[in-house]
Structures are given as C-alpha cells and as structure tokens.
Amino acid sequence: MQDVNFVVNESDFIGVIGPNGGGKTTLLKLILGLMKPSAGRITFNSDLINKNSIGYLPQNATGDINYPVNVTDVILSGLMIRKGVITRMSSADRKKTSEIIDELGLSGMEKASLNELSGGQLQRVFLGRAIIGNPKLLLLDEPGNFVDASFESNFYGKLKDLNKRMAILMVSHDLGMISSHVRSYACVNRKLHYHPSSEISNEQLLAYGCPIQLITHGTVPHTVLKQHS
Amino acid sequence: MEGSIFQYDFIVKGLLGAVFASITAGLAGTYIVSRKMVFLSGGITHASFGGIGIGYFAGFNPVVGAAIFGILSALGVEYLSVKHKIREDSAIGILWAFGMAIGIIFIYLTPGYSPNLMSYLFGSILTVTSADIIALGIMSVVLIAYFGIFYRTILYISFDESFARTYSSYVNIFKYITTALIALTIVLNIRMAGVILVLSLLTIPPNIAMLFTKVYSSIIIWSVVAGFVGTAAGYTISYFAGIPVGATIIFTLAVIWILMKIISRLITGLAKGQEKSGINNEEQTK
Numbered sequence: 280m281q282d283v284n285f286v287v288n289e290s291d292f293i294g295v296i297g298p299n300g301g302g303k304t305t306l307l308k309l310i311l312g313l314m315k316p317s318a319g320r321i322t323f324n325s326d327l328i329n330k331n332s333i334g335y336l337p338q339n340a341t342g343d344i345n346y347p348v349n350v351t352d353v354i355l356s357g358l359m360i361r362k363g364v365i366t367r368m369s370s371a372d373r374k375k376t377s378e379i380i381d382e383l384g385l386s387g388m389e390k391a392s393l394n395e396l397s398g399g400q401l402q403r404v405f406l407g408r409a410i411i412g413n414p415k416l417l418l419l420d421e422p423g424n425f426v427d428a429s430f431e432s433n434f435y436g437k438l439k440d441l442n443k444r445m446a447i448l449m450v451s452h453d454l455g456m457i458s459s460h461v462r463s464y465a466c467v468n469r470k471l472h473y474h475p476s477s478e479i480s481n482e483q484l485l486a487y488g489c490p491i492q493l494i495t496h497g498t499v500p501h502t503v504l505k506q507h508s
Numbered sequence: 509m510e511g512s513i514f515q516y517d518f519i520v521k522g523l524l525g526a527v528f529a530s531i532t533a534g535l536a537g538t539y540i541v542s543r544k545m546v547f548l549s550g551g552i553t554h555a556s557f558g559g560i561g562i563g564y565f566a567g568f569n570p571v572v573g574a575a576i577f578g579i580l581s582a583l584g585v586e587y588l589s590v591k592h593k594i595r596e597d598s599a600i601g602i603l604w605a606f607g608m609a610i611g612i613i614f615i616y617l618t619p620g621y622s623p624n625l626m627s628y629l630f631g632s633i634l635t636v637t638s639a640d641i642i643a644l645g646i647m648s649v650v651l652i653a654y655f656g657i658f659y660r661t662i663l664y665i666s667f668d669e670s671f672a673r674t675y676s677s678y679v680n681i682f683k684y685i686t687t688a689l690i691a692l693t694i695v696l697n698i699r700m701a702g703v704i705l706v707l708s709l710l711t712i713p714p715n716i717a718m719l720f721t722k723v724y725s726s727i728i729i730w731s732v733v734a735g736f737v738g739t740a741a742g743y744t745i746s747y748f749a750g751i752p753v754g755a756t757i758i759f760t761l762a763v764i765w766i767l768m769k770i771i772s773r774l775i776t777g778l779a780k781g782q783e784k785s786g787i788n789n790e791e792q793t794k
Binding site for chain 2: 313335346347349352353356359365366392408
C-alpha cells in the first residue's frame, strides 16, 4: 500500500471499500499495530486514544468455537487481555460484562458455549468483546460475513448507536447495506482515496476500480449504482 | 521384614506418584486437549526417547536427557509453527520417529544390557525413585502456581491467539513457557506410564471431564480427580494381578472414559426424552 493519508475524527463512521487483496485488512492491521508501516507513520491523539482504546472485530471468528469458554468469558476477554498478564475478574468487570450482554440482546446465554450459538449470536459475542473496553475507535473487518439475516439490520442499527460513543472504521463489501449509516468512505486499492462525504458517485467508484456488491433492502434507504463495465 | 518395607515403599511411592501424576497430567492435559495439541504432545513424548538413549550412552540420568530433548523439540515445533515455515503435522511426524530412532541407536551402542528399557517404554513403579517423586511434586506446585496466577491470560491466549495478539505482546512468551512446562510434565510422567502410554494419562482425564462440564477450571479439577481414580485403581489392580502399572492405569482410565461416555449419553438421552414427552403432553393438553 502507498499514498495512504487520512484522518479519523471522534465521531466518524468510515466505510473502507475495495477489492480483495487491495489492502483493507492490511490497513486495519497497521492501525492495530500488528504490522509496521515500511514508510510513514500512524499517530493517535494521545489525549483521546491509545492502543488500548481501539476495539477490534476480526473478519472471521478466529477463536475455536469448540474451546471450553462461555459467552461471558469471551466478552470479558476484551477487558482482561488489556489489563496485563495477572488478571482477576473484579465485580466491576462482571457488571460491565452483564451490561454488554444485555445491550447486545444475549441475555440468557451467559453460560452458553460458543458452539451452541447461531452465526449472528456469535457475531454479537465478538462485537461485545470488541466494545466492552469502551473503545474510542471500533475497527470492523467485514462484519456482514457471518451475520444472520434476521439480525443484520439490527446489527447495523446497533453500530449506529455505538457510533454515538466511538468512531467506527468498517471494512466492507456490503456497500448498499452500510450506506445509510456510513458517513464517509475510504476506497482502498493499493492506494487509499478518502471521500469525506457520504455521497458517493458511480464515477468515483469506477475511477478506483472497486468491485462493489450491492445489497438493497426495501425499507432501508439505499443508492443503486450502475454496473461496472 | 524386608517384604513389608518393600510393600510400604511401594504404597507410599504409588500414592504420592498417583497424586502428583494426576495433578500434573490434569493441568497439562486440559491445556493440550482444549488447544488440540495432542499430536504435538505425542511428538514431544517420543522425541524425548532420544534423550533417554543419549543419557544411557553418555552415562547421565536419562530423565535429564529426556527433559532436554522434550523441551527443545516442543519449543522447536512451536517456533516453526509461529513462523508458519513448516507443515506442522509433517514436522511432528518426523520428530516423533527421529527421536525414537536416536533413542534406540544409542541404547544399542551402550555396552552391556539395558534392563530398564522396558520401564521407559511402558512405565514401571519399581524403577521410580524418590527423586522422581520429588520432581513430580515440585512440578505439581509449579503448574498449580502458573495456572493459578495466569489463568485468564492462558485461557484467552489459547482460545483466540490472534485476537490476544492485538492487545498483548506476551502471547509468544506464554506459548513457549506453557509448551515447555507441558514437555517437562510429559517427561516426568514417563517413569509412571512409559513413553508409549504417557500421552493417554494426559488426554483421557480431560476427555472424561469434558463429558460433564465445559468450564475450563472445572475440566482441570475433574481431570485431576479422574486421573487420580484411574491411577490409584490402576496401581491396585497392577499390584494384585502382577501386570505392568502403566498399561493397567491406561486400561483403567480408558474403561472409565467408555463407561462415563455411556452414562453421559444416557443422561442427555433421558433429558431429551423428558423434553419430548413434555412437548407431547403439551400437545395432548391442547
């Protein structure tokens, strides 16, 4: 990737779009510090944010769903893993976990194993793990991948709520679906082109050769773009 | 008189051995079973036989040789798999046989007959020394402290390593330390159950526990209990029937596992049956 230059502000909701292999996941890894840029740098406003105030929802469930952990353990891990290596669960941690469980509609599943959950429920558990630390920036890597249909619009509604508390950077193929909530776009294909407004024209898309999967729902405001030639 | 001292020694060794073996195997076993590292552990076990052979040949304690071989091969496989430079299963398969080959070559090169070879392959309480028991006791304390202090960190790293990596820079350190401790646990238990059977001492108890609980800490506790029952029963049977200890322990544990599997099936079957009849009743009342 080269010529990547953009700023994420406090209440941004940025959709990162672009073809596979274009560098979308690389961009997230750079922000998370899992990869180091070969040139240039990534800076955080240290008053607002540090590495620990970034929430991350990976592309696929990377954890083994047959592993002996329950929903509470997994959501809690989002808090504990930041606290250093010797960690005990405090009553505040426990309270915070049950708040997140309520907020994400997972009540009653506190003790459930991951292999007992549906894809959408699993997604919410991992979202819970990402947001329990009250991040200032939430990174989502193709969250549409394993959301079940019944929860899908719910899930994006949830993101809109979360956007009141944190900036969101969402990697997605799912442009039609996200366009109602996303406020700005970053097109990634080796280079990054940042579009500050939510308006996105066919010409702009064509210029960067981003193949976009269009998903439209009757009740959700959407923009239909012409087919790429 | 001599007979009774011998008997007393056997019972004390057997009892302490059973306690420490089940504690170490329960903790290490829960980790390897839930992280799906059973095959890797098999590789470590058999590779350590190379160290036993070299120990015999060079005239130092074969357990020390086994420990060095076990830890180095374990760390080697972890290191290579972290770097993604190898096909892990192939590497383990090579390590497995290579260690055995080294062991056999050096034992054959050692002048004179090696009467204890069978005890390393199949385990024997008669050759277990007080030093072995003390080493296992220390290992039990170390493992309890390690898992007790770092419980959540170990749990979360082995559940989702790549997520843990986004927040913790200690992931590799913990993987290496835990793997080294597992290798050491395996090697120290080889005296009890032997190279060929020791893996089952680690893997059968957690599998018995997991039939009834899915909570990590409960799996550890019930693994230790199941391991102790199996080991103690194995000793007793072995003593009275005059058959090898290692084989008797593993046989006993496997029989317990099969019985528990049947029982857990019956329990879930009954629960489902009740649910079904409950639904039928509801339908009938409608």
